[in-house]
Amino acid sequence: MMIRKPQGNRRKPEDAKTFAVPEAAELLPFLLSRLSHTGRNSVKSMLARGQVSVxxxxxxxxxxxxxxxxxxxxxxxxxxxxxxLLGLSILYEDDDLIVVHKEAGLLSIASPHDTEAVTAYRQLMDHVRRQHPSNRVFIVHRLDRDTSGVMMYAKSEKIQQALQNNWQEAVQERTYIALVEGRVRKAEGTISSWLKESKTLKMYSSPHPGDGLHAVTHYKTLRTGEGFSLLEVRLETGRKNQIRVHMQDIGHPIVGDKKYGSRSKAIGRLGLHASVLAFVHPATGERLRFESPLPKAFLAPFRTAETS
Structure with missing residues (x-):
């Protein structure tokens, strides 16, 4: 098998080893197979330190x-x-915070069952540690794996706690765009319920007031078509799966959200996008606002209806 040489005059780093890939594989297992006398943790450290190139x-x-x-x-x-960065781009970074755009399909942080997956958290940890080995990032809030859009990480535990303990006051705007099934008749509305989690880890609205965590979601209809509606959704509270549960509650589940009642796969992903995050910087007091453009796929169902 012939390996093409890199273009230009760049030289490989001294004491470098190069391996040809004979068949499709994931990077870590491939490295472990070639570095049989090197421990798994050492190989992971090589990756984290940027010593491996493809x-x-x-x-x-x-x-x-x-x-x-x-x-x-x-x-x-x-x-x-x-x-x-895979599925991730940095919108803003200072000594205290990193604000990013996350693509659908990327985990915010590893799940207990998938500890070696590529995540936003792991990539940002690598990013800050390249600046200094002792640097870290801390989770402030999360987006579901299949939700895209704006999210934020702290660079210290102090900043993390300052944001989480004062979340309602610090976050001034948190807006999503949701593509839902069916034609939503009301131009706008508010959904209020008490959310609980089942034994199967699925959130649901309790029929009993006061039974669970209070959740309030405001929505405004942006566009309706044959079988779909596009909504602007503003969170007054930030509960787990809040928008997904509330859309199911009003009979308009989010497209692609099989867990909460959707039967449509119209765009091949979950129809939920975190479009705006505005907050007061916990260290400087400055108001910051970040916006992520609507994924083009969200408009596809309406274009299809117009041309049919």
């Missing part, structure tokens, strides 16, 4: 998909090229 580009994701013919290089020194 086809000349540094990669840190354990489950990065390799293809037959790829070239994997392991260096004893850190590769200077910054590893790319």
């Amino acid at each position: 086809n000349g580009r540094a990669e840190t994701a354990y489950n990065y998909p390799l293809k037959a013919g790829d070239s994997v290089t392991i260096s004893k020194k850190r590769i200077e090229e910054k590893p790319r």
Whole structure:
């Protein structure tokens, strides 16, 4: 199998080892198979430190998909090229915070059953540790795996606690766009209920007032079509799966949300996008506002109806 040499005059780092990939595999298992005398944790550390590149580009994701013919290089020194972020882009960063746009399909943080998955948290941890080995990031809030949009991480436990303990006052705007099933008749409305979690970890609205956590969701209809509606949704409270439960409650589940009653796969993903996050900076007192554009897929069902 022939491996193409990198273009230009770049030289491989000293003491580097290069391996050809014979067949499709994930990066971590491939490295472990080639570095049989190196412990698993040591190999993970090499990835985190940016010592592994694929086809000349540094990669840190354990489950990065390799293809037959790829070239994997392991260096004893850190590769200077910054590893790319997968499904993630940084919108804002200072000494206290990182605000990002997360794509649908990326976990905010690893689940107990998938500890080696690529996550926003792991990638941002690698990002800040390249600046200084002792740096860390801390979860402030989460987006579901299949929800896209704006989210925020803290760079210290102090900032994390300041935001979480004062969340209702600090966050001035938290808006989502939801593509839901059916034609929503009311131009706007408010849904209020008490949310509880079942033994199967599914959230639901209790029929008994005061039984659970109070949740309030405001919505405004942006567009309706044959079988779908596009809503702007504003959270007054931020409970787990709140929008998904409340949309099911009014008979208009979010497209692609099988867990909460959807039968449609019209856009091949969950029809929920965190479009706006505005908050008061816990250290400076400055008001910051970030907006993520609506995914084009959310308009596809309406274009289809117009052309049919």
